[in-house]
Amino acid sequence: MRSSGVLSASPQVTVAEPLTRRGTDALNDRIAALVIKGSAFVAILALILIFVFIGKEALPVLTSPEVHEEVSLRSLFMPQTPEAEFTWQPVSEHPKYSLMPLLAGTLKVTVIAVLIAIPLSVSGAIFTAEFASPWAREIIKPAIEILAGIPSVVVGFFCLMVVAGWLHSAFGWTYRLNAITAGVGLALAVIPIVYTVSEDAFSSVPQAYRDGSMAMGASNWQTASRVVLPSAMPGVLAACVLGFGRAIGETMIVLMASGNAAVLSFSATDSVRTFSATIAAELGEVVVGSPHYFVLFFVGAFLFILTFVTNLFGHWWVGRLQKKLQGAS
Amino acid sequence: MFDRTRLAGIFFQSLTAVACITIVAMMVIILGNILIHGIQRLSVGFLTKAPMAGMTSGGIFPAIFGTFALVLLMTIAVIPLGVATAVYMHEYAPKRSRMVHLVRLAIQNLAGVPAIVFGLFGLGFFIEFIGRGMDKAFFGGRLVYGQPAIIWAALTMALLTLPTVVVATEEALRAIPQSYREVAYSLGATRWQMIRRVVLPQAVGGILTGGILAISRGSGEVAPVMFTGAAYFLPELPTRLHNQFMELGYHVYVMTTQSPDVEATKPILYSTVLVLLMLTFLLNFTAIMIRARIRRRLRYGR
Amino acid sequence: MAAERTEISFSPGSALVCAEALYVRVNHDEILKGISLEARSGEILSIIGPAGAGKTTFLRCLNRMAELDPDLQISGSIWLDGQSIYDASVEVAILRRQVGTVFSVPIPLPMTIFENLVFGLELSGLPSNRHLQRVEAALRAAYLWEEVKDRLHEPARNLSGGQQQRLCLARTLTLEPKVLLLDEPTSGLDPISTAKIEEALQQLKSNLAVILVTNNVKQAARASDRTAFFLFGELIEFETTAQLYTNPRDRRTADYISGRFG
Numbered sequence: 001m002r003s004s005g006v007l008s009a010s011p012q013v014t015v016a017e018p019l020t021r022r023g024t025d026a027l028n029d030r031i032a033a034l035v036i037k038g039s040a041f042v043a044i045l046a047l048i049l050i051f052v053f054i055g056k057e058a059l060p061v062l063t064s065p066e067v068h069e070e071v072s073l074r075s076l077f078m079p080q081t082p083e084a085e086f087t088w089q090p091v092s093e094h095p096k097y098s099l100m101p102l103l104a105g106t107l108k109v110t111v112i113a114v115l116i117a118i119p120l121s122v123s124g125a126i127f128t129a130e131f132a133s134p135w136a137r138e139i140i141k142p143a144i145e146i147l148a149g150i151p152s153v154v155v156g157f158f159c160l161m162v163v164a165g166w167l168h169s170a171f172g173w174t175y176r177l178n179a180i181t182a183g184v185g186l187a188l189a190v191i192p193i194v195y196t197v198s199e200d201a202f203s204s205v206p207q208a209y210r211d212g213s214m215a216m217g218a219s220n221w222q223t224a225s226r227v228v229l230p231s232a233m234p235g236v237l238a239a240c241v242l243g244f245g246r247a248i249g250e251t252m253i254v255l256m257a258s259g260n261a262a263v264l265s266f267s268a269t270d271s272v273r274t275f276s277a278t279i280a281a282e283l284g285e286v287v288v289g290s291p292h293y294f295v296l297f298f299v300g301a302f303l304f305i306l307t308f309v310t311n312l313f314g315h316w317w318v319g320r321l322q323k324k325l326q327g328a329s
Numbered sequence: 330m331f332d333r334t335r336l337a338g339i340f341f342q343s344l345t346a347v348a349c350i351t352i353v354a355m356m357v358i359i360l361g362n363i364l365i366h367g368i369q370r371l372s373v374g375f376l377t378k379a380p381m382a383g384m385t386s387g388g389i390f391p392a393i394f395g396t397f398a399l400v401l402l403m404t405i406a407v408i409p410l411g412v413a414t415a416v417y418m419h420e421y422a423p424k425r426s427r428m429v430h431l432v433r434l435a436i437q438n439l440a441g442v443p444a445i446v447f448g449l450f451g452l453g454f455f456i457e458f459i460g461r462g463m464d465k466a467f468f469g470g471r472l473v474y475g476q477p478a479i480i481w482a483a484l485t486m487a488l489l490t491l492p493t494v495v496v497a498t499e500e501a502l503r504a505i506p507q508s509y510r511e512v513a514y515s516l517g518a519t520r521w522q523m524i525r526r527v528v529l530p531q532a533v534g535g536i537l538t539g540g541i542l543a544i545s546r547g548s549g550e551v552a553p554v555m556f557t558g559a560a561y562f563l564p565e566l567p568t569r570l571h572n573q574f575m576e577l578g579y580h581v582y583v584m585t586t587q588s589p590d591v592e593a594t595k596p597i598l599y600s601t602v603l604v605l606l607m608l609t610f611l612l613n614f615t616a617i618m619i620r621a622r623i624r625r626r627l628r629y630g631r
Numbered sequence: 632m633a634a635e636r637t638e639i640s641f642s643p644g645s646a647l648v649c650a651e652a653l654y655v656r657v658n659h660d661e662i663l664k665g666i667s668l669e670a671r672s673g674e675i676l677s678i679i680g681p682a683g684a685g686k687t688t689f690l691r692c693l694n695r696m697a698e699l700d701p702d703l704q705i706s707g708s709i710w711l712d713g714q715s716i717y718d719a720s721v722e723v724a725i726l727r728r729q730v731g732t733v734f735s736v737p738i739p740l741p742m743t744i745f746e747n748l749v750f751g752l753e754l755s756g757l758p759s760n761r762h763l764q765r766v767e768a769a770l771r772a773a774y775l776w777e778e779v780k781d782r783l784h785e786p787a788r789n790l791s792g793g794q795q796q797r798l799c800l801a802r803t804l805t806l807e808p809k810v811l812l813l814d815e816p817t818s819g820l821d822p823i824s825t826a827k828i829e830e831a832l833q834q835l836k837s838n839l840a841v842i843l844v845t846n847n848v849k850q851a852a853r854a855s856d857r858t859a860f861f862l863f864g865e866l867i868e869f870e871t872t873a874q875l876y877t878n879p880r881d882r883r884t885a886d887y888i889s890g891r892f893g
Contacts, residue, residue, distance in 0.1 A: 016339075017730070019711070020720040023756065025519050032521035036421060039413030040428075043435040048443065053453040060354070120348045127345035136349075140618075143353045150359065151549025152444075154580040154602055157585050158359050161595075184543040212388050221338030234340040239354060242441070249443020252578075256586060276445045276552075283449070283556050289458065300449040304442060311441035315434075423701045508738045512799075514696060516751035517728035517806065526750070527740065 001271030027051075030326040038284055054304055057297035060203070070291040071097040075297075090282065097295050099302075101264040105179070105272035110116070110247045112183025112268060113190055117247075118240055121195035129202035130224045148192035156256030164257065173269040180268050185253040188223035194243040199255045201235020202228060222257035234317070241314035245307045275299050360606070366604025368597045377606070379564040389601050394566050395479070395574035396608075399554065400544045402483030402570075402579075403490065408540050410487070412529075412552025417500040418495075420524055440492035444552035451485030451557035473571050480570040484560030489553055490543035497620070501535020502528065504623055538620045545612035549605065551578040559620060561587075577605045646841045647672050648730075648810050650691060653707035655688055655697065655864075662688050664864040665707070672809070675832055675841040677872070680861035681892065683888050686844040689861070690812050693842070694730040695723050711810065715888035718862060728755055732802030735815040737795035739787035746777055747787045747798060751806045765805045773801035776826045793824025800831065810840045817850065829854045852876050860884045 060067045061076075076099045079085040086100040128140050164181045167173070173180075213223040229236075240244050259271025260281060273281075279296050286293045374388055381387030412434065422429040461475035474480075505528055513523040529536075552592075560573040561583055565573040580602055587596040648670045652706040655663040661814040663685045667866040670676040678686045686886060691697040695716060697705060709716050716726050728751065740747050748766045749759075757765070766783075779790070787798060803811070813832075817825040832841055832854060845851050852856050852872060860881075868875060870883045879885040886892055 019714050019716065019726050020718075020722055025522060025724065025754070025756070026722055028403075029519035029521040032524070033421065036413045036417045039410050040422075040432050041419035042410055043414055043432055043439060043491060046491070046610045047435045047439055047442075050446065050450045051453055053458065054446065054449055057449075057453050123345040124352050127342075127349045131342055131345065132349070140349055140353060143356045145613065145617060146360070146610065147352070148550075149545060149609055151551075151578055151605060151609055153549065153581050154363070154606060155359070155553045157581055157602055158362065160585055161598075162362055188355060191355075195352070219335060219338045221342045222334075225341070229613070245441050249441075249445065251443065251445040252582065256582065260395060276443060279445050280447065280555060281554060283452070297449060297453065300446055304446045307441050307443055308438055311438050315437060318375035351758050404690050504737075508734065508736075509740060511696065511734070512740060513700070513750075514699065515694065515727055515732040515734075516754060519722045519724045522724075522754050526754075531741065587775065 003012045009200050016304070046209040054297055054301045058293040058301040060291075061298040064294070065327045067291045067294055068094055071295055076295075088278070090295065091285075092127040095292065097292075098264075099299070102273060102275050102278055102299070103267065104264050105262070106248065106274040106276075108179040108266070108272055109182045109186060109266060110244065112179055112184035114240070114244055115245045116187035117186060117190035117194055117243055121191045121243075122198050122236055122239070124191075125195050125202055126224055126229070128199055130228060131220060144192050144195050147188065148196070150188075150251040152189055152250060155164055155185050155188050156253040159253065160259035161321065171269075175259055175269065177257055177271055178269045179258065179272045181250075182254045182272065182274075184270075185257045186247050186250055189250050189253060190243040191248050191253060194239045197239035197242060198232070198236045198264035199210075200245060201232035201239070204235070205231045238314050238317060241317065243309060244272070245310040245314065248310070249276060249303060249307050251280050255280045275303050279303075336420060338393075362604060363599060363602050365523045366596070366599040367606075368600075370600040371603060372408060375597075375600055380562065381508035381586050387597075388428055388443055389577070389580060389597075391564055391566060392577045392580040393604070394573040395559075396548050396577045398567055398574060399483050399486065399558075399576060400547045402480060403486040403547050404540060404544060406487035407490050407494050410533075411491050411539060411543075412498050412536055414491070414569075415495045415498035415502060416524060416528070418501055420520070420528060436492045439488070440505065441563070442489075442498075444550055447485050447489045447553040448556050451481055451553060452589045455481040455484055456557060476571075477556060477558045477560075477573055478571040479558050479574045482554040482574070485553045485557045486550065489550065490546050493543045493546060494536075497535050497539025498532060498619075499535075500504065501532040501538070501623055504535070505531045521627065533621050534619050538616045538623070541612050541619070541623075545609045548612070549577070549578055549609050551582055554579060562590040577601065577608070581605060641681055647712060648842075650689070650692070650891070651708045652711065653689070653708070654740075655685070655692065655703045657702050662864050663692075666864075666866050668859055668866060668869060670810070670840045671843050672840045673837055674845070674872035675836050675843055675854055675858065676857050677843040677855035678859045678861055679845060679851045679887070679888065680867075682846065683863070684861035685864040686846075686861050687814055690814050690842065690844050691733075691821055692779060693810065693812055694727050694732055696727075696732070701783065718796075725752070728806045730806050730810045730812060731806060731808035733800050733803060733811070733813045733816045735818050737792060737799050737819075739795050739798055742787060743784045744787045744790070744798060745783040747802050748805055749782075750847045753800065755806060765807075766801075769801040769804035772804050772831060773797045774831050777800055791824075793820050793827070796820060796824065797828060799833070800828065804835075808839060810842065813843045813848075815842070815845055816843070817847070822893070827851075848890070851886075860887060862887070 047177055061071065062073060074099060086098040087096040088098055088101050089096040124140070127138055132140065159181055161179070163184055164176050167184075168176045209227050209231060210223050215225040218226070254274045255277040258273060258277060258279060260273045261271035262273040262278070265268060279300055282292070283296050286296060336453070376388060376393065377390050378388030379391050380389065420430050456475060456477060460478070464473050464475040468474075474477070481567045509522055509527050509531070513527045518526065550618060553578055558573055558620055559579040562574055563575050581598065584594050584598045584601065589614060590597075650666055650668045653666040653740065654661065663799055666685075666689055668689075672873060678689065680686050688697060688703075692705060693709060705717070711726070711729065714721070714735050732745055732861060742750070745766065748769065749762045752762050752765060753759075767776060770779065774795060778794060779798070784788075787795065790798060800816070820828070829850070832843065843851070843855060855872050857870065858875045859874045860867045860875065862883055868879060868881050870880075875884065876888060
């Protein structure tokens with residue numbers, strides 16, 4: 001730094017100080033930049049590694065001759081034997097691996113959950129955004145946050161111990177635990193996501209739209225259903241897609257509340273078993289490197305790809321519709 | 330005609346109110362039920378003793394301890410990683426850069442990967458690949474790290490909670506006025522000095538929020554730790570990174586589904602669930618409070 | 632950055648900071664169209680011109696803050712004491728310690744007054760036993776010492792707007808810069824605060840080159856020794872203030888200072 005001699009009134013030659021000194025600060029800056037860039041890459045790396053390592057353990061189902069003695073891609077999806085067409089019996093003398101009962105179970109439970117959750121949470125979101133008074137909002141929003149914060153194992157526990165009993169005594173189904181009990185539980189996990197994302201969508205509709213509609217004499221409900229809902233549609237659809245993704249992958253609730261019977265049926269009151277529950281229930285006891293082990297990873301890979309595609313599609317869909325909406329307004 | 334549309338409007342409008350009431354009611358019923366049944370057996374002894382007599386008596390101390398140990402390890406891993414990722418996206422990478430787009434996409438998708446898939450990944454990558462590899466390299470093939478262990482469970486959980494931390498930190502970074510950064514630069518700060526002395530101190534609330542939400546999520550999730558380190562029943566506390574451990578959520582699962590005598594286990598089970606719920610709520614509540622403060626600041630420019 | 636000139640003639644009173652053919656582009660718009668300008672220690676150089684003239688951009692080129700916006704393409708050269716500041720070997724942080732900046736609105740960092748003042752000193756690695764002396768000198772130079780000497784550990788936010796801006800001035804002076812850049816520093820301030828800052832600048836100019844961007848024509852007239860008039864990224868006229876205000880060569884200058892546009 002300059003000496004205080006420069007404080008004299010007349011300007012004078014200042015010795016050029018080098019601007020190029022590189023101290024430890026500059027070095028730290030470079031190290032920090034490297035570390036931070038590296039850390040950011042971890043998220044990408046993690047996704048790639050998940051893909052690679054689940055794929056690696058799933059691949060023998062397609063390629064290994066030893067595995068093919070017990071299971072092949074064909075037997076996973078096609079009828080196996082005339083008497084046991086679609087059977088998931090991995091632990092037996094002659095293990096049978098048909099994914100069809102699991103696929104049916106997953107679809108059944110997911111569809112039931114989504115059918116319960118979407119109407120409830122989307123109309124709940126409309127109410128909060130359009131009709132509710134501020135004090136009602138102050139109750140609903142924290143309630144949703146609390147619901148979202150309940151661990152899924154607790155929801156599963158509650159369905160198993162309480163909801164199943166209620167439904168059983170109300171309807172007298174043959175199986176205490178079935179696709180509906182699991183679906184109800186799953187809906188509890190899906191509601192907060194669908195609600196939050198669609199509520200955001202409703203709230204982001206410009207107030208001017210509502211004012212314009214009201215000015216033309218439309219009622220509250222007409223404004224909400226004909227103006228707000230269509231404008232918020234991309235967000236609501238995204239909410240549904242994300243809720244669907246959540247439902248497909250959720251494990252603990254279906255593991256505890258579905259009855260876990262891998263039977264191919266289309267009745268909602270039969271016990272079912274989903275992909276995720278199958279992995280959770282069986283991976284603990286499986287021999288690493290056995291065909292069963294590889295098949296479970298194959299199921300995992302299937303689940304991963306399914307949710308991955310759902311998510312990608314969801315985000316792409318939102319982006320596209322948003323662009324359209326912006327272009328229109 | 331006019332009256333009919335009006336009535337229909339009122340009808341549908343009330344339907345949406347009913348939907349809201351239903352959701353709130355569900356929440357109240359779950360909490361109320363668990364609180365009523367769970368409070369009966371809750372005591373100091375319950376929190377400080379190990380399970381006894383086939384989990385029909387005693388307490389849940391090992392599960393509480395294990396959960397704390399798990400989330401502590403997880404936090405150590407996920408906070409630096411998550412904060413650095415958010416800082417990279419917000420402070421380092423040029424806007425609209427390809428890399429930011431990719432990282433954001435990865436975070437979004439990571440957030441959507443089912444918990445059970447993380448469990449599979451933990452088993453396939455951390456245990457079978459890294460753990461086995463470490464055993465071969467350092468322990469002469471003896472089984473030390475190539476099996477379920479708390480460190481692998483914690484790392485798996487860290488990946489699962491990474492998006493939570495990143496998103497919360499990013500929100501906090503956005504709340505910091507750009508002018509602070511300019512002032513720091515104008516006073517001769519390098520980028521790292523600017524981040525360390527201006528950005529990070531200002532973002533501490535958001536980082537805390539993210540961390541707490543991650544801990545809350547991590548202490549409740551079961552699927553990722555089922556195969557990567559949680560033990561069915563293990564009175565000994567984990568003292569080493571390669572030990573197994575008991576986890577509250579997993580303990581609930583085990584007691585619910587595999588107890589030899591469900592009726593005898595029930596009171597303990599309810600109390601365990603209550604403890605787990607209180608733990609996650611306490612964490613969530615704290616996070617929500619901090620986040621509300623940050624949002625207020627963002628809105629009113631302090 | 633082309634550095635065809637490696638040395639610069641240098642004599643007492645000659646330019647400390649010197650821009651040569653400075654162009655700044657965003658996409659295909661030219662914000663600065665070949666500005667050549669020099670500022671000496673011992674004088675206040677003011678830059679006037681209507682909004683969008685490129686005054687702020689020019690200022691931000693002098694301390695290399697402009698490059699924080701990746702969309703800006705900068706070409707031309709800027710020399711500080713004969714060193715090309717856009718040279719690849721220049722450490723930007725060190726440059727910015729020598730080229731102090733005061734922004735158009737007071738931006739105290741969310742810390743105490745004292746922490747604000749030592750912020751730059753701590754970054755520069757100056758031993759902390761010398762901080763107090765620097766802080767006092769800077770506060771006195773910014774006419775703020777008497778007002779804050781007993782409340783240094785209060786949050787800087789507690790100060791009034793005018794005090795905050797003088798704090799920002801003092802904060803950059805702690806680093807004893809060679810050049811002081813001010814970007815409409817008094818635009819939001821009352822006349823008394825404005826007068827204090829202008830007075831401080833008059834005292835400071837003997838030690839450093841002061842470049843004052845202002846859209847207040849009168850401020851430039853009363854506070855500066857030389858004035859540059861910018862219009863749409865071009866340097867229209869660059870003269871001693873007396874000359875420019877009494878006898879402008881260019882019609883547009885005359886129109887602007889007489890208030891016909893801007």
